[in-house]
Amino acid sequence: MSSTAVSAASGSDAFTADGRHKIGGVILSVQNISLSFGGVRALTNISFDVRQHEILAIIGPNGAGKSSMLNVINGFYHPQEGKVIHKGQERKRMRPFMAARAGIARTFQNIALFKGMSALDNIMTGRNTMMKSGVLAQAFYLGRARKEETEHREFCEKIIDFLEIEAVRKTPVGRLPYGLQKRVELGRALAAQPEILLLDEPMAGMNLEEKEDMCRFILDVNKEFGTTIVLIEHDMGVVMDISDRVVVLDYGRKLADGTPDEVRANQDVIDAYLGGGH
Numbered sequence: 627m628s629s630t631a632v633s634a635a636s637g638s639d640a641f642t643a644d645g646r647h648k649i650g651g652v653i654l655s656v657q658n659i660s661l662s663f664g665g666v667r668a669l670t671n672i673s674f675d676v677r678q679h680e681i682l683a684i685i686g687p688n689g690a691g692k693s694s695m696l697n698v699i700n701g702f703y704h705p706q707e708g709k710v711i712h713k714g715q716e717r718k719r720m721r722p723f724m725a726a727r728a729g730i731a732r733t734f735q736n737i738a739l740f741k742g743m744s745a746l747d748n749i750m751t752g753r754n755t756m757m758k759s760g761v762l763a764q765a766f767y768l769g770r771a772r773k774e775e776t777e778h779r780e781f782c783e784k785i786i787d788f789l790e791i792e793a794v795r796k797t798p799v800g801r802l803p804y805g806l807q808k809r810v811e812l813g814r815a816l817a818a819q820p821e822i823l824l825l826d827e828p829m830a831g832m833n834l835e836e837k838e839d840m841c842r843f844i845l846d847v848n849k850e851f852g853t854t855i856v857l858i859e860h861d862m863g864v865v866m867d868i869s870d871r872v873v874v875l876d877y878g879r880k881l882a883d884g885t886p887d888e889v890r891a892n893q894d895v896i897d898a899y900l901g902g903g904h
């Protein structure tokens with residue numbers, strides 16, 4: 627498997643007719659990943675590429691290994707075998723905050739926000755890894771810390787505008803409806819200005835209208851900022867609508883990898899998953 631350098635397209639060549647960033651070279655490659663927890667094999671010899679600016683969906687039945695795969699990519703789990711190549715370099719064992727600094731952010735299956743804090747303050751926590759001033763300076767809100775805080779706050783206000791949550795920016799997130807909490811969580815991940823955004827079931831538990839909104843924001847993030855997106859999603863309609871490519875996992879193994887049309891027509895996938903084998 628290749629780990630081609632990220633393409634350096636520029637100018638009008640860099641965009642598609644509908645204004646999206648053209649899909650580039652491989653930005654992240656997982657190669658022969660195997661991961662076990664004691665006797666439980668969560669992933670077996672999984673390989674796939676993530677290309678710059680694409681929206682890649684990982685699908686599969688419950689327990690297929692989808693969340694484990696995201697946890698390997700963002701450094702939360704350390705596979706016993708295989709490697710992760712990020713921007714052409716084999717990644718050393720790393721922790722999630724290091725992945726965040728390297729431009730990989732994620733959201734979680736179950737919302738992990740500070741419920742008592744406002745939407746704005748929650749989004750601000752996404753900037754933490756970028757804060758340069760020391761803890762003491764921040765505590766006493768001194769010179770540079772104050773300037774830095776203002777800049778970060780302004781950036782977060784832009785995210786709030788982008789996600790259309792101005793009206794609830796001061797509301798404690800615990801009081802927001804579920805769909806808006808998920809949007810705040812997306813905002814917090816965006817605050818880190820990630821190059822790769824990992825979304826673990828961003829639409830789970832949402833009603834139809836909330837799902838449509840979330841789909842639109844995911845597509846807008848990809849179009850506006852060129853962010854590469856890897857998402858886990860169960861709603862097949864959503865997956866087929868918004869993804870450029872789909873990786874199918876089943877019992878920790880890769881079953882298929884291709885465009886939505888290719889995956890839809892793949893007999894293994896039909897037998898094991900789409901056809902209701904589970």
Ligand SMILES: Nc1ncnc2c1ncn2[C@@H]1O[C@H](COP(=O)(O)OP(=O)(O)OP(=O)(O)O)[C@@H](O)[C@H]1O
Nearest residue numbers: 663666667668686687688689690691692693694695
């Ligand atoms: N921390 C862990 N400790 C022990 N086993 C784990 C751990 N994380 C995952 N597993 C096991 O690994 C397998 C894959 O789980 P994973 O959560 O990655 O699947 P999934 O495809 O994301 O499932 P779901 O759609 O239900 O979220 C399962 O058998 C699960 O029980």
